[in-house]
Amino acid sequence: MARITPAGRGAFLGASGDEPAPPRLRFPPASQKSANTPIAGLCVNFPPDKGIRCDRRYVRHGSVGETLLPLNDPPRRRGGMTAEAITLNEAAEKLGVHYMTAYRYVRTGRLHAVKVGGEWQVGLSDLDAFTSAAAAPANASAARSGRTGRVDYHQRLEDRLLVGDENGAWSVIESALNSGSEPREIYLEVLSPALAHIGAEWAAGRVTVAEEHRASVVTQRLIGRLGPRFNRPGRKRGSIVIGAPQGDHHSVPSSMASDLLRGQGFNIIDLGANSPPQSFLDALEVVDDLVAAGVCATRSDNEAAIEDTIEMIHKSINCPVVLGGGAITAATRNCGADVVSFDADSMVAAFEELAVRNTRSRS
Known part of the structure; x- marks a missing residue:
């Protein structure tokens, strides 16, 4: 099982609280404290x-x-x-x-x-x-x-x-x-x-x-x-649909995460802020070479919307979901995400690992 280790860089869609144990695919950490700080639409940390x-x-x-x-x-x-x-x-x-x-x-x-x-x-x-x-x-x-x-x-x-x-x-x-x-x-x-x-x-x-x-x-x-400037020429490594769930009105996090992933050669569909579950499904159903979905969590009181989004994606599309954000709490960590990401490096590593698995499954 590949280990995805946070590297202490700018947070994927926000990060706060005590440093978590390195998350593993399919095995999000069981517990982690969280201290939410409103940050201009973006919760980010720097090394x-x-x-x-x-x-x-x-x-x-x-x-x-x-x-x-x-x-x-x-x-x-x-x-x-x-x-x-x-x-x-x-x-x-x-x-x-x-x-x-x-x-x-x-x-x-x-x-x-x-x-x-x-x-x-x-x-x-x-x-x-x-x-x-x-x-x-x-x-x-x-x-x-x-x-x-x-x-x-x-x-x-x-x-x-x-x-x-x-x-x-x-x-x-x-x-x-x-x-x-x-x-x-x-x-x-x-x-x-x-x-x-x-x-x-x-x-x-x-x-x-x-x-x-x-x-x-x-x-x-x-x-x-x-x-x-993040666009990379050549063949894409796969498609990722990313956005904030319904009720989360911060679009800066998904914009920055999308660019970081584009820089790694992925095709990105950024839904931005306040995206209902159906908008994720509509986008996921039509993309080619789907790798995974990414869900932003910048509100600590939005667990229900996060859980609904992840559940609908799993039921309708059956693709992996990467969850990240400064508002991740014990409740959001148990919302059914395949990977919980706490910073930019672990976020990119998660999608890269999922892309490798996607390639292997087709070969």
């Missing part, structure tokens, strides 16, 4: 071993991928401006640069600023943080590797998401790509932790519902622009 650095102190939350949350975070919303602030023109003068240079710092997420009454304002603490970071000596090994781990792209992206700045957010992603990061790394090491922290800030009351929704919308647009 501390990737060198993600921040200018604030962080404390670990959960252990699947070790989401980092701010310790003693100041009572200021990332998307707002309640501290003492100056105009961007004044900030440019203090930095000794042209206004357009300072503006570029803002649009690429390097300098946090908020538009107030049509004018960009910069908090003095943010300006101090920027100048300190600029004065810090560069890490030689990080510069040679060109990876995102030593640059706080996820924080830069978070700032742009919270103010709804799509162009600025895309500039951050382009900077990370130009540094040598692959699209998969952008999802798991930049976008996922940014969304995770926005969700934590929302839960703590430091981010408004409007800001959280605005960040989610911009995220969807970013995924739409980055998604085509």
Whole structure:
């Protein structure tokens, strides 16, 4: 029996709670604690071993991928401006640069600023943080590797998401790509932790519902622009139908999971959010070379819909079902899924194993 081991990367459709025992095909773990955190439509964790650095102190939350949350975070919303602030023109003068240079710092997420009454304002603490970071000596090994781990792209992206700045957010992603990061790394090491922290800030009351929704919308647009980079030419390894069950209105998780699977050569039919069981059946019945279905679970109070979806798939199509998400509880783990996935790597491994079995069964 093939073992599918979580590798602590960005979560498949969300992940939270204590790290589970590695799940096996047909044998989901019997028990696992869960701590649900609303996260901008996506529950995601990122690995501390990737060198993600921040200018604030962080404390670990959960252990699947070790989401980092701010310790003693100041009572200021990332998307707002309640501290003492100056105009961007004044900030440019203090930095000794042209206004357009300072503006570029803002649009690429390097300098946090908020538009107030049509004018960009910069908090003095943010300006101090920027100048300190600029004065810090560069890490030689990080510069040679060109990876995102030593640059706080996820924080830069978070700032742009919270103010709804799509162009600025895309500039951050382009900077990370130009540094040598692959699209998969952008999802798991930049976008996922940014969304995770926005969700934590929302839960703590430091981010408004409007800001959280605005960040989610911009995220969807970013995924739409980055998604085509996951397409892989050549023959497909099989088809996968993926989506969130009825009553679950988060579409970001299935979008990201779909792209990660496309990058592995699968043909993906993404049903998105709030998909009734019949929509899964309709899609599964017409695809060629079916491998499995994937069900997102981002709501902890939606076990009945999850169970109904899985049961109908098994009865009508008789294909394997992979269940994943940050809202997995003892009840959802016992909903009849063939595989329970807790992070991106174990999710991909599960579908790859099922694809191999599918190929063997036909030979």
